[in-house]
Amino acid sequence: MTVATADAVVCRGITKVYGSGPDAVPALRGIDLDVKSGELMMLVGPSGCGKTTLISVIAGILDQDEGTCHVFGEDVKQLGARAKTAFRGRTVGFVFQAYNLLPALNAAENVAVPLLIQGVKRKEAVDRAREVLERVDLGHRWRSLPSQLSGGQQQRVAIGRALVHDPKLIVCDEPTSALDQETGHKVMEILRAVAVGPGRSLVIVTHDARVFEFADRIAKMNDGRVERVVTSAKELR
Amino acid sequence: MNFVALKMLIGDRAKYIGILIGLTFASLLITQQASIFWGLMTRTYGQISDMGQPDIWVMDPKVQFIDDVKPLQSTELYRVRGVEGVEWVAPLYKGLLKARLSNGSFQTVICLGLDDSTLIGGPPEMVEGELEDLRRAEGVIVDVVAAQGKLAKPAATEGGKPTPLKVGDTLEINDHRAVVVGLCRVSRTFQSQPVVFTTFSRATTFAPRERKLLSFVLVGAKPGVDQAELSARIRAATGLAAWTADEFKVMTMKYFLKYTGIPVNFGIAVLLGFLIGTVIAGQTFYNFTLENIRQFGALKAMGTGNGTLLRMILLQSLLAGSIGYGIGVGLASAFGLLTRNTELAFRMPWWVLTASAGAVLFICMLSALLSIRKVVKLEPAIVFKS
Ligand SMILES: Nc1ncnc2c1ncn2[C@@H]1O[C@H](COP(=O)(O)OP(=O)(O)OP(=O)(O)O)[C@@H](O)[C@H]1O
Ligand SMILES: [Mg+2]
Numbered sequence: 001m002t003v004a005t006a007d008a009v010v011c012r013g014i015t016k017v018y019g020s021g022p023d024a025v026p027a028l029r030g031i032d033l034d035v036k037s038g039e040l041m042m043l044v045g046p047s048g049c050g051k052t053t054l055i056s057v058i059a060g061i062l063d064q065d066e067g068t069c070h071v072f073g074e075d076v077k078q079l080g081a082r083a084k085t086a087f088r089g090r091t092v093g094f095v096f097q098a099y100n101l102l103p104a105l106n107a108a109e110n111v112a113v114p115l116l117i118q119g120v121k122r123k124e125a126v127d128r129a130r131e132v133l134e135r136v137d138l139g140h141r142w143r144s145l146p147s148q149l150s151g152g153q154q155q156r157v158a159i160g161r162a163l164v165h166d167p168k169l170i171v172c173d174e175p176t177s178a179l180d181q182e183t184g185h186k187v188m189e190i191l192r193a194v195a196v197g198p199g200r201s202l203v204i205v206t207h208d209a210r211v212f213e214f215a216d217r218i219a220k221m222n223d224g225r226v227e228r229v230v231t232s233a234k235e236l237r
Numbered sequence: 238m239n240f241v242a243l244k245m246l247i248g249d250r251a252k253y254i255g256i257l258i259g260l261t262f263a264s265l266l267i268t269q270q271a272s273i274f275w276g277l278m279t280r281t282y283g284q285i286s287d288m289g290q291p292d293i294w295v296m297d298p299k300v301q302f303i304d305d306v307k308p309l310q311s312t313e314l315y316r317v318r319g320v321e322g323v324e325w326v327a328p329l330y331k332g333l334l335k336a337r338l339s340n341g342s343f344q345t346v347i348c349l350g351l352d353d354s355t356l357i358g359g360p361p362e363m364v365e366g367e368l369e370d371l372r373r374a375e376g377v378i379v380d381v382v383a384a385q386g387k388l389a390k391p392a393a394t395e396g397g398k399p400t401p402l403k404v405g406d407t408l409e410i411n412d413h414r415a416v417v418v419g420l421c422r423v424s425r426t427f428q429s430q431p432v433v434f435t436t437f438s439r440a441t442t443f444a445p446r447e448r449k450l451l452s453f454v455l456v457g458a459k460p461g462v463d464q465a466e467l468s469a470r471i472r473a474a475t476g477l478a479a480w481t482a483d484e485f486k487v488m489t490m491k492y493f494l495k496y497t498g499i500p501v502n503f504g505i506a507v508l509l510g511f512l513i514g515t516v517i518a519g520q521t522f523y524n525f526t527l528e529n530i531r532q533f534g535a536l537k538a539m540g541t542g543n544g545t546l547l548r549m550i551l552l553q554s555l556l557a558g559s560i561g562y563g564i565g566v567g568l569a570s571a572f573g574l575l576t577r578n579t580e581l582a583f584r585m586p587w588w589v590l591t592a593s594a595g596a597v598l599f600i601c602m603l604s605a606l607l608s609i610r611k612v613v614k615l616e617p618a619i620v621f622k623s
Contacts, residue, residue, distance in 0.1 A: 052621045061538050061617040082542060088617075089540020096620055100535040104248020105241065116238050117540050161539075173621045 008169060008201040009035035009058055013067035015224075016053050027053040028064065029224035037168075040192065040202040040214060044236075045221035051205040052173055054221070058203055059171045060088050072168055089117050093162030095172035095191075099154045101146040107133060107157045108142035114165040132160040135194045152183035159191055170195050172204040176211055188214045209233065238541065242549035245529060246556060252528070253557070255521040260561025260597055261568070263514015267507055267593040268569035268585065274503035275589060276582025281493040282486040283424030284331075284349075284432075288358045291327070291455035293468050294485045298478040302492035303485065304428070306331050308449035313475060317454045320474045322462040327352035330440040331452040336433070337409040340391050346383070346431045348410065350440025357455055359421075360434060365404050366419025371436055376418035377410070383431030384420055410443045425582065427493065511596050518561070519604035522554055526608035530615065538617040546612050550605050558601035562594055 016028040027050045035041045035058075043051045056062035057069055060076040068075055072091060079087055093114070101110045111129035116122065130142050136156040146154050155175060162170050175191065176184030188211045195202055204215070212218060212233035220227045220236060230236060247253055279286070284303055285294070295317050297307035311328070318326045330350030335343050351358045351371070359368045364381045371378060379388060379402055388408070389399035402408070406417045410433065423432050435443070441450045456479070458467050468479035480488060493499075526533070533546060573583045 056618045056621055059538070061620070085537070085540055085542045087540075088538065092540075094535070094538055094620070096535065098531075100531055100620060102241065102245060102248075102532050102535075104244040109241075109244070113241065113536070114539055116241060117536070117545070122240055 007034045007070075008037040008039075008072055009033070009203070010070040011054075011058070011067065012069075014054070014057060014064045014069060015066045016050070016057065016062070016064050026224055028057070031067070031224075031226055033219055033226055033229075035201050035203055037201055038196070038198050039216040040196050040204065042212065042215040042218045043203065043205045043221060044207060044212070044218055045227075047207070049221045050224045051221055055171050055173055055203055055205050059092050059094065059169075060084055089114065090165070091168050093165070093167040093170040093195075095155070095158050095162045095170065095175045097174035097177055099146070099151075099158045099178075101154055101157060101161075103146050106143050106145055107138060107149065107160075110146065110157055111160040111164050113161060114167075118165060129160065129164055132164045133157070135163075136160045136190050150183075151179050152187055155179060155187050156190060159187070159195065163195055166200075168200055170200065170202045172202065174205055174207070176206065176208050181210060184208060184211060212236075238545050238549055239552055241536075242552045243556060245532065245549075246525070246553040249525060249529070252521060252525040256518055256525060256557045257561050257564070259514055259517030259519075259521055260558055260600065261565040263510055263518060263600060264562045264565025264593050264597050265568045266510025266514065266565075267596050268566050268589060269572055269583075270503055270506040270510060271589045271592065272569065272573060272583050272585040273581065274507065275586060276584040277427070277499060277503070278490050278493065279584055280425050280582050281427045282489040283426045285482055285486050285489065287361050287424050288455070288482075289361065290357050290457065291482060292458040292464050293456040293471065293479050293481055295454035295456055295471055295475070295477050295479045296452075298476070300478060302489040304331075304426075304489075305492075306452045308447065309451045309454065309477065310449055311451045313477060314451060314454055316475050317456060317471055317477075320467070320471050322459050322467045322470060323456055324459040324462075325355070325357075325457040327355055327357040327455040327457075328437050328451050329358050329453040329455055330437050330444065330450055332440070332444055333430070334411050334433075334443055336388065336431070337412075338388065338390065339408070342391075344387050344431065346388070346410070346433045347426070348433050348435065348440055348443060350435055350437040352455075353436045353438050356436070357457075360423050360432075362422040364420040364422055368419070370418035371434065373416070373418050375407075375414055375416045375439070376435065377408075377415040377439075378419040378421050378434040379417050380423045380432040381420040382422075382425075384417075387431050411445065413443050415443070425580070429580070511600075514597075515600045515603060518557070518600050519607065522557070522601075522604035523607045523611075525553075526550065526611055530611070531620065533612045534615055534617055534620045537612075537615060538620045543613050547609050550608050550612065554601040554605035554608075558597050562597045565597075566590060566593065 011031050011033040014028050014031040018025040018027055045051055057064045063077050108126050108129045111132055112125035115125035133139050133142050136159050138156055176187055192214045217229055217231050219229045300307050314326055314328055332348050333345050334348045336346045337343055356368050370376055384402040388402045391399050404417050408415055458464055464481045471479035573585055576583055
């Protein structure tokens with residue numbers, strides 16, 4: 001287990017309502033949650049309980065209605081649009097359920113995207129991306145297009161992309177749900193091995209009980225609230 | 238990120254080709270139709286262009302264009318000569334006369350009668366014989382296209398080839414004998430009638446008996462004399478209309494623009510090319526953006542600012558635009574080259590190229606704008622929606 005130290009993410013009283021009037025859907029109803037630096041936190045809970053909404057707020061791609069969310073000391077909602085975009089580029093790595101790789105770019109170029117966004121020269125970015133691909137066991141496939149890779153391989157490329165710029169926070173929404181059990185397990189192993197480290201936190205949304213074992217802590221959500229936070233999947237039963 | 242933008246565009250083969258086809262089609266249609274249009278427009282004043290020498294054309298004030306002949310008293314020639322700043326004057330007869338072919342059929346020809354002593358206003362290019370040969374008795378110079386076509390001798394046998402009119406052949410113009418002493422090349426005119434050159438005095442014998450036979454007075458300005466001022470002086474002194482060659486060309490063109498439907502039809506074709514091109518290219522480009530919206534969303538989530546996304550989309554549309562424009566203009570030029578020796582009017586001046594480049598640029602900007610609006614408004618949170 002990694003030693004978790006200072007708080008990386010501090011959420012207090014977060015609410016979020018989609019829509020308004022009779023169509024209003026309260027997705028978050030007052031969330032208090034801390035994620036420590038160096039820890040892997042999983043968000044679990046039934047469909048529609050607000051996991052994706054919460055992780056979007058934490059990642060700075062969605063503004064909450066009320067409450068505050070500090071990410072490494074930064075009150076993200078209060079940042080201007082430009083600063084928020086830059087903050088995400090620097091601080092957050094993303095892994096999506098649908099991989100969201102650019103189909104026209106090869107594996108190394110895809111991994112290089114966060115560096116390119118920060119203005120790193122293409123050659124240097126691709127070189128660094130190839131090193132990262134080695135770490136997710138895809139060094140030999142750096143030229144392959146996403147369409148030439150299996151789902152598990154694509155997700156490993158996506159993990160490489162989330163890591164390449166060495167962000168302090170990595171958020172993943174259902175990273176294994178498009179994969180079969182074995183592949184999902186392998187992807188989680190790699191994620192755990194290469195992504196978790198001192199000074200970096202992971203927040204992973206999942207409903208896949210088979211990967212709970214990789215979590216340092218698990219936040220169980222229900223109907224827009226965090227019901228409890230446990231350190232082992234056994235406690236959830 | 239420019240490289241990412243280009244790869245995104247080119248990587249989506251089918252869409253990319255669709256966008257290119259739209260832009261190519263637009264620039265081809267705009268360039269080609271505008272060139273034909275301009276070809277026709279320059280034809281309207283082809284005879285003015287052909288006569289390089291006169292600086293100023295003097296005519297009846299009611300004349301609206303080159304083919305609108307309203308004869309003057311022959312004494313006007315001397316009144317114009319008297320105006321200060323005039324170096325020389327030459328009479329020009331222009332009229333439609335009936336030529337009788339050897340088989341007895343008639344063909345209307347444009348007869349141009351040139352000043353007997355100077356032969357000012359002769360054809361720009363001789364194919365056979367010399368302009369001076371007009372001084373020979375009954376001499377006429379015939380335009381070579383007509384000599385091989387409308388004025389050719391019909392075949393003796395059914396289905397045989399007509400024999401072109403040659404130097405030495407005779408024909409009858411208004412019942413007067415004329416001998417072909419030369420062949421020339423002239424600019425195609427709007428009506429495409431055969432052109433026959435002769436001297437002014439001979440033209441007046443061909444022409445039906447009329448009191449007035451002087452169609453235009455051609456004027457050369459003294460060196461250093463301002464042409465606009467000179468034409469103003471001629472107007473004041475004679476009460477006639479006096480236009481510089483360029484003014485007369487514009488006048489003629491405007492007349493055709495205003496009173497014939499043909500230019501309008503080409504204008505519509507140009508507009509259609511523009512609209513269809515805009516719709517196809519704009520639509521496919523917008524679709525391309527829509528289909529990549531998740532990718533743009535992911536880029537946005539990962540920290541790509543709106544400014545960078547805007548630049549990427551502009552780059553994509555400009556790249557597609559320049560390639561489409563290049564192919565389209567290339568095809569239009571090839572078309573022009575292939576139809577060079579036909580009846581088709583086709584002129585591609587720089588401004589047609591500039592205008593179609595502008596149109597393509599506009600199409601690109603418009604489609605980029607639609608896409609940019611979409612991407613700027615895009616919530617990065619969509620990336621987590623499956
Ligand atoms: N853009 C939106 N507009 C309106 N309602 C939304 C929107 N996004 C989410 N919701 C609603 O908010 C609630 C929480 O959605 P959210 O996506 O956070 O759930 P989730 O826990 O991620 O569910 P799942 O496990 O199915 O992905 C749901 O009731 C959902 O229908
Ligand atoms: Mg979800």
